[in-house]
Amino acid sequence: MKYHSINDPETKTGFSQALLSSLAPDGGLYMPDSLPRFGDDELARLGVMPFHACAAHLSRFFVDSHFSDNDLRDLCADAYNFPLPLRTLDGQILDPAVPEPGDAYIMEMWHGPTLAFKDFAARFMGRTVSHLLAKSGETRTILVATSGDTGGAIGHAFLNLPGVRVFILYPEGGVSSVQEHQLTSMGKKYNVKAIAIEGTFDDCQALVKHAFADKDMCAKHQLMSANSINIGRVIPQSFYYFWTSLQIKAAFPGRPIVYGIPSGNLGNLTGGLIARKMGAPIDKFVVGNNANHPFVDYLDTGVYTPRNSVPTLSNAMDIGRPNNFPRILDLFGGDHDQIKNICTGFHYTDEQTERHLRKVYSRSGYLMCPHTAVAHLAMEDFASTTDKAYTKITVSTAHPAKFKHEVEQIIRDSVPLPASLARSVKAKSHKHLMAPSLTDLDAYIAENI
Incomplete structure (x- = not known):
């Protein structure tokens, strides 16, 4: 598999170089030159595999000769040692062999170590990077901007x-x-440092981009990104859409499948679209945005207008300039009609999000994080616009306890902390406060390498 820069399709490299360099020499995002396409027999075979085995098989098509088949099997088995359940609001977990009647499921992606969906991409990325550096003896300085869960997942995946x-x-x-406790409690003496930027997530993301645009700074620190600008974050996000869609299709072969995704930087959606192009039986994606909704506006108008982000309850989606929008354009040759045919979008205020979260909890006892509530509300609104019978999958991206204070105020009830979060909250925090200055960032990195 070769990867090309979306700025210049003739600028190509292999997986290992794309992973470790993060961006192409011309500053462009990397995308695969082509995608594998699986037929019905292969899909059936992949569908009966456990998730980690399916992920290992799929990853073979995206990596290079630095990884053997055994390497990939071991890597994925270690990375994905936690469940990926599809659950109804009343608690029934999907078993494709003996499915209960139902047409709506929550895909709970928060059973990994940091209780967020980012564990899926971060743990694959951490293990692939570690494998390459162990072979070469090289070092890397990872720079990552986070609006919530990415930082905790990356920090945990690369810790020590x-x-x-x-x-x-x-x-x-x-x-x-x-979330801040998770980011800042990994220990002062360890290899993970948390920097609180006086600004918005867009300021953090811009600072990371400016760092990678500075060739001297990149070379001096051997910089590598773990944000979704790195193709190593996006590719593994296709694996869980691919595998879960096969489980759903096995259970309900006569119904098309639609996923509802809470979306900010569009990496999750990009992974789903890649899975669909590989033959995953997915009909549509419903995108839920908060008050930051340039992508939903693009779906509605065909015009993409990035803007400054505004803070909301669903903070991980507070992104006005989503990194992965150019990748979606690349997948579809910039054809808005094709994208709109597959993706439908809705956006919501915090008040609407709170009301829906509270309604679901009061009626079913199922508790969602604010991001999941946005996606679930978008799915309900989508369902109200069509007479077609779908199997509806809402992507749940984080454990509600990660937003304990906010959720407790909404439902007027207590939210217990899982043990891992309780340990983070009790641990001593270590953070460095910084203005959004590239000079200050360069100096701080130099002092702490």
């Missing part, structure tokens, strides 16, 4: 890996208190 230093940039006051 030899040859790697991690610097996590997050907006001061722009993540939940529980």
